[in-house]
Ligand SMILES: Cc1ncc(C[n+]2csc(CCOP(=O)(O)OP(=O)(O)O)c2C)c(N)n1
Ligand SMILES: CC(=O)[C@@H](O)[C@H](O)COP(=O)(O)O
């Protein structure tokens with residue numbers, strides 16, 4: 001029996017437009033089944049996608065991509081859009097090497113109007129596109145689809161402020177499900193619930209009905225539309241929501257699982273030809289019981305069993321868990337320690353800290369810039385803030401680190417998770433630029449542990465023995481448990497001393513270098529724990545070797561290997577030097593072990609390189 005009789009007939013937005021009402025309902029349930037089936041095999045952002053099946057279908061029935069542009073915020077909810085725009089046959093490659101991306105990608109399809117992965121950018125991009133359309137005398141629409149979580153990010157407000165007074169065809173669709181990755185936080189989340197729960201917000205507008213009834217209608221073709229747009233017009237006349245105060249026509253709240261209601265709201269928005277805000281209520285995880293009950297777990301899920309909902313692999317203790325538990329223990333004995341997250345409590349391992357020290361735990365929403373300045377403010381009052389953040393998302397807060405923390409040498413600790421290649425999320429999420437951007441800021445100390453014990457010891461040093469901004473960076477995943485540190489607190493350690501050849505590395509790939517050298521006995525090893533600043537006496541020691549190979553899992557621009565070469569040349573070192581890192585550029589989705597293999601940063605690759613350098617010449 002054909003499992004997806006309706007879905008099989010859909011290969012383009014036009015096919016969705018051609019479906020009748022009965023088939024449309026069936027289409028949405030087939031899409032959900034299809035998503036569960038495929039994501040259970042590849043992993044992916046299931047719950048967010050299940051929530052926007054009707055919303056996406058309605059958008060494609062009302063608008064015409066790529067003539068109209070849909071800009072997905074974060075982009076983790078774009079799977080139905082990919083299905084509708086001709087990519088369903090590639091779903092078994094979702095997030096796989098060379099496969100379909102889990103995020104919108106303009107070079108994957110003309111229907112993907114703008115890149116995404118990081119949050120809160122959609123309104124800026126959509127507003128710009130709407131202005132570009134206007135300048136080119138095109139009346140096409142730009143539609144930003146943004147979640148309530150993404151709406152906690154400052155860029156959304158910057159864009160609202162900029163766009164609200166325009167006359168452009170910009171539509172903002174708020175996907176309101178009361179969830180970020182976990183429950184959404186902050187005053188804006190409360191405000192949205194208030195709009196939904198207290199009809200008082202909208203009651204005022206009902207009094208306008210009579211007024212509206214007396215407005216003459218301009219021509220028959222518009223009549224139907226204007227009647228349908230009553231709510232919208234009421235909102236134009238009686239500003240009462242924040243969005244209206246910002247210059248948008250407000251439509252909503254709309255039931256996000258009622259296709260007819262959605263289509264009606266989007267049609268009204270389209271016809272208004274001005275900035276419109278459509279407030280849509282959805283249920284994250286809709287239609288798959290496990291995900292509906294526990295949207296947090298199914299936000300980003302690895303492979304799982306569809307029947308039981310259980311993931312394939314048992315969880316091991318990740319660096320994130322080790323970090324979170326240790327910080328909680330430090331905070332048990334020190335009431336100055338505070339933990340900060342930008343909407344990543346679970347991912348960064350801060351759940352135990354939050355449970356135990358709620359008054360010193362701050363989830364600031366998806367607001368990395370604010371998080372760093374907030375940390376600096378706490379530090380200015382003698383607290384010890386630890387901001388746990390993924391390397392990729394900290395990119396946003398470069399100036400806050402420099403301007404608000406580093407200049408005054410405020411003691412802010414950055415616990416940088418997902419440092420290094422992350423794998424399936426691809427270019428937007430790789431954590432391979434942090435070493436470069438952090439070491440370009442004067443006075444920032446950077447630690448890079450390889451083991452659980454080193455993570456704890458270096459976090460301790462960052463908290464208690466380091467001045468100014470102190471960063472501890474560690475990758476996604478677990479301690480590889482190949483190399484064991486004798487002194488986890490050391491800034492650096494020489495191993496297998498002897499000879500004129502020195503191989504240097506740090507972080508997760510040091511395990512591989514260690515294993516390669518155990519097997520090949522190539523020369524001396526240097527393990528760096530503190531990457532920046534490199535102590536003068538260490539440079540002298542390194543300079544005593546004639547040939548140096550430096551392995552690191554960061555982009556080459558601004559890498560420690562580059563810094564070291566400069567320092568060596570400054571003291572007149574004339575030996576042979578080879579830096580092996582990730583090439584300058586962006587790194588597509590892939591499996592981390594395969595990617596490390598490709599760049600010769602795994603054990604075998606390192607052995608090849610060390611042989612090339614030291615055996616075969
Ligand atoms: C700058 C940035 N910080 C953090 C994240 C991680 N992140 C991805 S999705 C998400 C929650 C988004 O919530 P919402 O926009 O409401 O979408 P939902 O998952 O509820 O559909 C977060 C915090 C990110 N993508 N970008
Ligand atoms: C979409 C997004 O930015 C996050 O959901 C991210 O994919 C989480 O990554 P982890 O799975 O490593 O926590």
Ligand SMILES: [Mg+2]
Nearest residue numbers: 147148149179
């Ligand atoms: Mg949400």
